Amino acid sequence: MINKKEAVIELKNVYKSFGSKYVLRDFDLTIYKGQSVVMLGQSGMGKSVSVRLMLGLMDVDSGSIKINGKEITNFTEENFYENNRGIGMLFQNGALFDSMSVWENVAFSLLNIDKMNPDVARKIAIEKLADVGLPAKVANMMPSELSGGMKKRVGLARAIADNPSIIFFDEPTTGLDPIMSDVINNLIVRCVKQLGATALTITHDINSAKKIADRIVMLYEGKIIWDGTPKDLDNPKNEYVEHFVKGISL
Amino acid sequence: MEMIRKIGNMGINFMKSVFQFLLFLIQTIHNWFAPPYYPKVFLRNVIEIGFYSLPVVSLTALFAGMVLALQSYSGFSSFSAEGAVATVVEIAITRELGPVFAGLMVAGRIGATMAASIGTMKVTEQIDALKTLSMNPFKYIISPRVLAGVVVMPLLVLIADIIGIFGGFIVSVNELGFNPYVYIKDTYNSMQWIDAVVGIAKGATFGAIITSMGCYYGYYTEGGADGVGKATTNAVVYSSILILIFNYILTAVFF
Structure with missing residues (x-):
């Protein structure tokens, strides 16, 4: 059940750079309790970086990140280990x-x-x-x-x-055949529902996104440029999202 | 100008690495005293470092003792001092060759293994997975390994000492015609408590060097297979160099 009053993940004005290259700039994202959000975007747009920041695997340059209402940008490493209890993560290659x-x-x-x-x-x-x-x-x-x-x-x-209350999925279907991808997608939907968890999945697989999500956001050049439902993706009213969905370069 | 800049950059990078290593070491030692502990991981590493290194360390020590007996005999016989062979073998093995050869052998075996396995964990996101499972990698991976090295290496050095002296004994008695009773008596008479202290101190120091270098280079591996290869090479090369440097320092301290 989505509770729009309770923000579980909240990122505001987040900046993250590597050398002189900004991967995230003025990045905002709020995910509410019980939501299953899919973050779409091309490779190298900062999807994985945003999740790593939420898990404390990387330090943020500036901005605010709140998980379950707690500001984590000033956390020590020990705080992160404590905070990550109740958070699950599926890595791209299983790890x-x-x-x-x-x-x-x-x-x-x-x-x-x-x-x-x-x-x-x-x-x-x-x-x-x-x-x-x-x-x-x-x-x-x-x-x-x-x-x-x-x-x-x-x-x-x-x-x-x-039994985590928040689960992150990093490219869960990458490298799998279409049938196995569907199996994994179904499992994700079932597990998230069973646990009543809040989920954030990062992928560039449109079919996965439509199956898993009840909300989809699009990341482009370090910012969320589009936010909608899986149904909205059929008519996104955004040139970049339309090209992304159809797989055509701009 | 370009040259000066390059040298300056090298100096800055070197200082950064030293600082990073010191922080790494502090975190490692801090976790020895901060529960929870993982005794199973520690014991697994004690067996890996100690038990499985025994054959290679024993063989090296045995032949080192044998060669030393032969060479010192050929040197001493020219001025009729053959009787000093047992003493020279004992002192050279317990104070220098036993610890150094054991250290270098374990550096090649364990330093490389640790750097490769931790490096692989790093590049395949297993270290990140540990963190997301609320596990401090220092507590679970690094600290038990370094502690196991510090505890086990003195024992390995002690065994290397005994086997090295035994190697000298075999050659002296069978090849050089020494009386076994006299040889053992000479060896026993030349032994001092400081020999054991030096061996233990060097063993513990070399154990700390080997395991911390292996863990350090593994933990900071970057890139893929190439990065793991570099980490492995660096771990072995730098731990070997540090073993020789600290061997001199400790010898000078106990001289």
């Missing part, structure tokens, strides 16, 4: 720990942060794997034995293992 088995990956925070009993953590990990459509026999496999689609699913299971 699975290759020295650990699948179930240890999924149960990582349960074992190492929550200090849960390994038997209980394993049971939860297998349940989460089932949630993303993977059988229990996968639990003892190593990440190197998995296909690209399976890695994404394990990454998704790990992201939702601790």
Whole structure:
């Protein structure tokens, strides 16, 4: 249920540069509780950077970032570790720990942060794997034995293992075939709904965006230039968005 | 003018790296004293650094002791001082060759492994994944590794010392015709408590150098496979250089 009174993620006048090149400039974005927002944009437009800033993986040049009402730009590293509890993240290539088995990956925070009993953590990990459509026999496999689609699913299971209230998805369907992409999209929709979480997905896959989102924003040259619903994307009334959707260069 | 600018830039970059490394070291040591702890990770690294390095360290020490016995015999026999072979082997192995060879071998094996594995974790976003899972990478990856190096290396040096002396004994008794009882007695008589202290101090220092350089270069890896390769090379080269420098410093301190 979207609650437009409660902003969960709030970025205001955010600037981020690398050397002399500004990736984000005067970037504003507010995401409300329960919303599933997709951020579209070409490669190199700052989509991943914006998410990394929200997770404290990068420092902001200036501006304000609030997560669950807390200003995070003045956080210490320890504050970020604390704040990231309750936040899930699916990385583009899964970023699975290759020295650990699948179930240890999924149960990582349960074992190492929550200090849960390994038997209980394993049971939860297998349940989460089932949630993303993977059988229990996968639990003892190593990440190197998995296909690209399976890695994404394990990454998704790990992201939702601790029942987060905010989930970020970084290019969840990149590198997957259309059928597997659809499977992942459906899983994302189901997981977000089940958890009642707020989600931000970054992608340049229009089909994914339409399937996952209840709100779509378009990033161009470091700013949000368009904000609408998946339906609005059919007639965006913006030249750049129209070209992006049709895949035609300006 | 261009030349001066380049030298100046090199100097600034060097100072930046030194400062960054010192901060890295402070964070590493700080996490030794700040719970929570991860004993399983520590023990895994103790086994990896200590147990799996035993064959390579033992072989190196054995042959170092054997060569030393042969060479010192050929030198001392020219002025009828063959009796000093046992003493020279003992002092050279326990104070210098044992720690240095063990350090260099472990630098090649463990320093490279650590830089490569942590570097790969960095470029494949596994370090970022740790952070998003609320895990401080220093606590989970860096600090246990460096602590394991500091704890295990003195033991490895001690084993290298024993095996090195044994190598000298084998050659002296079997090749050079020494009386085994006299050789052991000479070795025992030449031993001083300071030899063990020097060995332990050097071992702990070299362990800290190897693991911190491996972790440091791995943690700050940039780029892809090329970056991991550079990190691995840097970790081995700089830890080897630092081992030799600190070996001299510690020898001078205990001289």
